[in-house]
Amino acid sequence: MSTSTGQQHPISLYLKVWALLFVLSTLSYLVDYFHFQSYLRWGLILTFMLAKAGLIVAVFMHMAWERLALVCAILLPPLCLLVLVGLMVLEAEHTFLTRLLFFH
Structure with missing residues (x-):
């Protein structure tokens, strides 16, 4: 019998992050759908992109626990x-x- 000393994260955490990524992607597409222009458009797109990248790095690449x-x-x-x-x-x-x- 070997005992592993790993950390298990609940599946609900990953499902919540997937849902949040879906919402952020939808908001990113809505920026184009509503025809935002100029700096507002690029600011919103970059904000949503950085939020999604941060979530992916923090949760799926386990940076939040390092x-x-x-x-x-x-x-x-x-x-x-x-x-x-x-x-x-x-x-x-x-x-x-x-x-x-x-x-x-």
């Missing part, structure tokens, strides 16, 4: 890369506007 050090080791490098990409976008727009000012 140690903080492991979570930081996995999530901080992509976040740092996103910050650097954002800084590059700002620099690119500044360079583009400067070139428009001086060359036109």
